[in-house]
Amino acid sequence: MTTAPHPLLPTARALADDLLAPHAARVDQEGVPASHLNAIRRSGLLGVSAPKEYGGAGAPDAVAREVQEILAGACCSTWFVQTQHHSPVRLLAQSALPVRERLLGPLATGELLAGIAFAHVRAFPRVPVRATAERGGWRFDGRVPWYTGWGLNDVMLLAGVSEADEVVFAFAEAREQPGLRASEPMRLAALTAARTVSLSLDGLWLPDDAVVLRTPQEEFALVDQPRNTNASPAVFGVAYAALQVLEDAGERETAAALRGPLDEVRGQVYHLAEHPVPYERVTERLALKTRSYDLMRAATTAAVVAGGGRAMGLDGTAQRLFREGMFLLVQGQTAQVRRAHLDALAEI
Template sequence: MRSTPGRGTALETEPGLAGEPLVAAVADVADTVLRPVAERTAVTGVPLTHLVELARCGAYGLVGYEPPEGSGHTHAQVVREVHELLSAADPSTWFVHVQHFGLVKALSRSTNTALRDRWLPALVTGGKRSTAGFAYLRQPSPPVTAEETDDGWLLRGHVPWMTGWGITDMAVLGAVAPGDRALLARVDCGPGAGDGLVAAESAPLWAMNGTHTAAVEVRDVLVPHEDVISLEPRTDWVRDYDLENANAQPAVFGHLRTAVDLLRAAAPRAGTAYETLALRLAEEAARLRTEAYALRDEQPPEKEVAARTEIRAAVLDLGVRAATACVAATGGRAVRYGDTAGRLAREALFHLIQAQTPRLRGATADLTLRGL
């Protein structure tokens, strides 16, 4: 029988959704390929074979995927469940995989139809793998700039984080153009891409270090006009980015599902209180998940932004508390690399800052103050 995260708790996958073809295929890969070696992957890095398996099961086709007619499930439900399952099984592989969709989504929205038609077919099958570097566009002074030339745009600067370095073929790269505009471009970054993108010296990450994340120097990369995805006022781009990231992310619920499973497994040794704690955590996480997903499904992005952000902050806080309980239940082993409880603790803190916005930072502080 397949082991699904959160089984027997309020976080368990709804039975009908578990039988949806793409969900079932991803769940099988997560359980048989990713989860058994997740601790090794977190230390040594995501192997290319993991990404090949995700391509084989259809996980790269999420953006355009539609459930079979009559299934009773929506595109959004399937996408969220896939992200929860992958994050629960192996967050390192999940994060490399999710970066792929930065380019896929950007191309799907682009008015550059030739560029979209050229690359989307390979991207949605996993025949080509991509990553992203653009979150810094919301900073006051973005570290990558674009200068227009007769042949296109010349990009220069420094990308603080680029995940999947060395195991991806291309990237969506952001830069600030004259007139305070946000430019998104498709650039090659795999073997044979030239010396325009170069990994720079950087300290190892103490969380998610298995994601092949590197700081990257952008050295006069010439992007021809035909590889420009979009060019818009940076204020518009930042607004849309912040609205999207006001929402609680499925990966955090995947993290909570694994934490709940660990606590239940530890209860016979650590004490029956941990079984009770696990079930209470699952109930609270499921309540927050229902509220978060309802806001996404029922309200336009610009509505209830404060409520969305408060829920996201609450989910992140719950993840930290759940991971703390996992460390306590595990004991001294948790401080060693290769232990699940220690990994969960590091990942809980990673989620606090992944796609962080000023509003979320404030909501986290408010929530912490209320608890004092």
């Protein structure tokens, strides 16, 4: 379960073992504390993929994936808040617009923590958020169904679709302001702790210098596809954590029987993630993703079964991992991913 050595990997493991995992049950019930995120800010993990010249680590994608595995397996709620940060960092690193110089350094060093409000763009041709050019900037109207980390993030990467079917990405402060109102945090079957809200946008105006990218919707869909067709590192993090629960319960044979296939699929997923054309071999990516789901589900179910009635306690690790696995089945889900998963389940 390791890549080539990198100094951020022992940092992530120490953070997971010493802080995140010991408090995961409490966080699950009470919410992700700012202190957890402050520890991640100080660790340098928020800049794992950011350019070195802006204060980041410039680490290979393989290292970034393993960091996400480690954090997700220790405390999936904390992982989910901080994982939002990495998409804005990558987008800024690829941008030549002025906002890069203003925000990339603070985001790379952890001075600022970012969230994302653009998953709704995947609903196209439905347009939940409309972006309209206005007064030397852009006006955003509509509803963001899901925004994670409200009250914890400093800035958000917001996207809307223009009348010309252009996706406009711009940064805004992650707080209530004229034209932006948040719902109460949602109560969910899993990861309520991550403080997910919906956002109502009614004339939120952002200046041109807040824009990081404008791109045709068709081009965005092509670039965005690998984010959903590849299995998330969090799936493997939660699955491996469940196998550890099994081993701790004395069920080493069952854990070993599941670990072999899990290692194999993980290797295949990550090998394909390095393919030079990320939007090719989609059918294979989806098949591996659904296989990853199967193994995660088997591992978390086995952890619950091994724990018996004790596993039903809200302070139990097995039931928490089971619920977190359920969440990961639909996290970032698109119609294409849903169809592939349901078709695979229908063949069981």
